[in-house]
Amino acid sequence: MTHLVRRFSACVSILAMAATCTLISANFCKNAYAQEEAAPTFQDVASSIYGQDVGDDDSGVNYVFGLTARYTGPDKTLPGEGKFKNIFYYLPITAMYYNPDDYYVSTQAVEGEFKTDECVLCHTVQTPRIVVDWKASKHSKSGKTDAMEKEQVVGCDACHGKNHMELRMPSHNTCGECHKKEHGEHIAGGQGSHSPTHIWDVSVTEFAWQIGKPGEEVAGCAQCHGIAGNRCDGCHTRHQFKPSEARKPDTCGVCHMGVDHYEYEFWYNSYHGKIYMMEGDTWDWDKKMKPQNYRTPTCAYCHMGENGNHNVQNMSTEYAHMGMYQLNRGAPKHKAKRDAWVKKCQGCHSPRWAKLHLEAMDEQINISFTKWREAVNILVGLYLEGLLDPMPADLAPDWTGGHTMNLLPGGSPRFYNVSDIERMCVEMIVYQVTAVYKAAAHFSIDDVTYNRGAFPQDRKLIEIKSEASKLRRFATLEKEVGIEHKAYDFWKHGEYTDLLTGYKRKEGDYDESDPGAAGEHH
Numbered sequence: 001m002t003h004l005v006r007r008f009s010a011c012v013s014i015l016a017m018a019a020t021c022t023l024i025s026a027n028f029c030k031n032a033y034a035q036e037e038a039a040p041t042f043q044d045v046a047s048s049i050y051g052q053d054v055g056d057d058d059s060g061v062n063y064v065f066g067l068t069a070r071y072t073g074p075d076k077t078l079p080g081e082g083k084f085k086n087i088f089y090y091l092p093i094t095a096m097y098y099n100p101d102d103y104y105v106s107t108q109a110v111e112g113e114f115k116t117d118e119c120v121l122c123h124t125v126q127t128p129r130i131v132v133d134w135k136a137s138k139h140s141k142s143g144k145t146d147a148m149e150k151e152q153v154v155g156c157d158a159c160h161g162k163n164h165m166e167l168r169m170p171s172h173n174t175c176g177e178c179h180k181k182e183h184g185e186h187i188a189g190g191q192g193s194h195s196p197t198h199i200w201d202v203s204v205t206e207f208a209w210q211i212g213k214p215g216e217e218v219a220g221c222a223q224c225h226g227i228a229g230n231r232c233d234g235c236h237t238r239h240q241f242k243p244s245e246a247r248k249p250d251t252c253g254v255c256h257m258g259v260d261h262y263e264y265e266f267w268y269n270s271y272h273g274k275i276y277m278m279e280g281d282t283w284d285w286d287k288k289m290k291p292q293n294y295r296t297p298t299c300a301y302c303h304m305g306e307n308g309n310h311n312v313q314n315m316s317t318e319y320a321h322m323g324m325y326q327l328n329r330g331a332p333k334h335k336a337k338r339d340a341w342v343k344k345c346q347g348c349h350s351p352r353w354a355k356l357h358l359e360a361m362d363e364q365i366n367i368s369f370t371k372w373r374e375a376v377n378i379l380v381g382l383y384l385e386g387l388l389d390p391m392p393a394d395l396a397p398d399w400t401g402g403h404t405m406n407l408l409p410g411g412s413p414r415f416y417n418v419s420d421i422e423r424m425c426v427e428m429i430v431y432q433v434t435a436v437y438k439a440a441a442h443f444s445i446d447d448v449t450y451n452r453g454a455f456p457q458d459r460k461l462i463e464i465k466s467e468a469s470k471l472r473r474f475a476t477l478e479k480e481v482g483i484e485h486k487a488y489d490f491w492k493h494g495e496y497t498d499l500l501t502g503y504k505r506k507e508g509d510y511d512e513s514d515p516g517a518a519g520e521h522h
Contacts, residue, residue, distance in 0.1 A: 042495070043068050071495060074216055078103055082205035086509040087399065087501050089215040090222065098226025099200065100169035113162040116155025123156075133239040147180045154178065172196065175232045185310035186232075192319030193312055196229035208412035212399035212501050224255040243308065244285035249276065252299040260430050261322060262452060263299075263438055270443035272296040291347030302344060317341065317441070323434035326369045330362045361440035364448055368436040371457050372429055375464045376407065379425050383408070387471045388419045394487030395419075397502030400510075417500060421467045424460060432457035 043054040046067035055061050057069040077089040081102065095103040124131050134140055139154035159170045168174070176183030189195035191202075204210050204225050210218050227234035234255070235246040245251055253264030267273050275296040287293040289301040289308070303312045313319060318334050320327040330338055338358065345354035382388050383405055392403040395417050404411035406418045406426065413426050432453060439447035447453055478485055 043070055071499075073214075077215060080205065080211070082201065084206060084211045084399075084510060087505050088211040091216055091219045094215070094219045094222040094226065097169060098223055099171075099230045101171045101173060101230065104169040106165065106167040108164050108167055110164045112164055114157065114164060115162065116153065116157055119156035130239050137240045137242070139239075139241065145178045145180075147178050170233075171230050172232050182308070182310045185314075189311045189313040190319070191313070191321075192316060193314075194228045194310075195313075199225045199229035208399055208414065212412075212414065213416070214499050228255060247285050247289065247298065247300045248280075249273075249298045249300075256299075260434065261438070262435055262447070263442060266435075266439045266442040266444035266447050266452075267299065269447060270445075272298075272443060297344075297347070320437075323365075323437035324429050326365065328362055328366070330359055357443075361437070364440045364454075365437050368433050368454065368457060371461050372433050375425050375428055375461055378464060378468045379407070379421060382421065382468055382471060385475075387475050388421065389471060389474075389485075390419055390487035390491045394491055396492050396497050396500050397505070399501040399505070401502055401505045417497070417502075421464060421471070424464050424467065428457060428460045428464070432460060 040048075041054075046052075046064075047054050050064045050068060052064055052068045054068050054070055055063070056072045057063070057066075058072050058075070061069075063069040074091060076092055078092055078095045079085055080088040080090065090103075097104065120131055120134075134156075142151045142153055144151045159174055160167045172183060172186060176186075187195050187197065189198065191198050193199070204222050207221075210221055233241065235251055236242050237245060237251075249264065249267065253268075255261075256263040257265055268277070276298060279295060283294060288306045289298075289304065290306045294301060300308070303315045304310065305315055309315055317337060318327055318329050328334075341358060342351050342354040345351075345357075379388075383391075388405075392405050392411075395403060398404055398406075398411070398414065398417060400410075402410075406412060406414040406422050413430070415423065415426060418426070435452040436448055436454060436457070439445075439453050449455060474485075477483075
């Protein structure tokens with residue numbers, strides 16, 4: 001391993017020198033011999049060092065450190081939708097299976113119409129696990145919901161259709177044919193809910209993080225947002241579809257985890273999570289979410305209630321863009337929701353304890369925003385003085401086709417195609433400010449302060465100040481010696497950077513009149 005690291009380091013040094021020489025040579029040749037062939041690419045230089053031919057990255061060749069591979073892009077893509085449909089695309093898996101109503105097309109070759117018993121006969125061989133799960137589900141037994149006229153078995157043909165050449169992939173609308181109450185609650189939610197009109201139509205088809213980057217890079221965003229909004233089996237998985245599975249917090253943790261939405265980890269680190277870890281396998285998850293039935297609250301206990309209300313936003317606290325907006329949830333105008341939360345806690349705690357905890361959460365959020373504003377004040381000052389390195393105009397165009405600072409009005413939060421100090425600020429608001437709120441809300445004591453929240457935010461504020469200090473000192477020195485710094489071209493161009501939406505956008509690509517997507521761009 002040490003030998004490999006040394007070899008890699010040596011090769012990188014040689015490659016860097018070769019690339020520099022190539023650039024110098026290319027510039028000389030460009031000036032002296034305008035008609036000569038273009039300078040070798042980076043891959044050509046790597047090829048001369050490693051002795052491996054340059055080739056397409058989808059060829060199956062094992063490229064040394066990936067340096068001699070040439071990007072080809074996905075073989076198949078599906079078009080975007082809504083106002084910005086012309087400037088981004090989906091990978092097939094992202095849209096076809098996670099937004100099936102709009103994208104799924106059957107490719108089955110078997111002709112004929114079949115009933116459930118015939119489907120089971122064939123799929124016992126073709127996809128045996130699906131059959132086992134369906135037989136274990138309530139769908140395989142005769143029953144009915146309020147929307148059904150009589151008891152019946154919900155078989156394969158009920159959800160997928162009978163015509164094998166035109167099979168459909170079920171969506172939330174399919175489930176809603178029988179589960180009208182739950183479906184009505186699901187689609188009624190606003191911002192902060194699982195409703196497809198927010199979690200998919202806005203967060204995927206209109207959100208800058210999604211539409212500003214190559215589709216394959218943000219496929220993970222669309223998959224979580226798609227299965228939560230457009231389908232029901234994200235919470236009670238196919239083909240058993242058990243309510244008991246949806247009641248378990250581990251199911252929620254599939255999506256509600258990671259640096260920008262740590263809800264599952266924070267809850268798991270709390271006393272509530274530890275009690276679940278020690279005792280949860282002994283609980284009867286078929287029972288309703290009442291304090292008499294569960295020793296500690298879980299995600300569904302707090303956010304869906306004992307009757308399983310599928311409008312999770314209605315059962316949650318006031319929405320503030322995942323905690324990136326500052327909101328005093330204890331203000332008089334939000335009294336009804338605050339009182340509801342205190343009542344929820346009364347299953348185990350006194351009202352005074354619950355109120356004091358929620359008030360502490362409010363104050364912890366407020367103090368975290370003082371650090372955030374201090375950081376942005378520094379950032380804006382650098383921007384107004386033209387000291388960002390690089391300035392927005394020196395970067396590749398953003399998804400709008402223009403050059404905006406990523407946090408000022410007209411811009412949008414970006415993780416790439418920004419200056420280093422802008423990226424630091426984005427990390428602070430997305431990773432640390434939100435962590436303070438979510439850790440406090442989920443009783444994760446250590447994460448509010450030490451692990452993810454306040455103290456890491458301190459570190460980030462120091463880094464921002466240090467970078468600002470360097471930028472100002474460099475500017476002072478350059479002015480003293482008469483240097484006029486111009487941003488390097490690598491900020492605007494590169495193998496990856498040239499793939500960004502801003503370069504592909506054409507006049508008319510943004511259709512504001514298109515009704516395909518709901519809501520406003522965030």
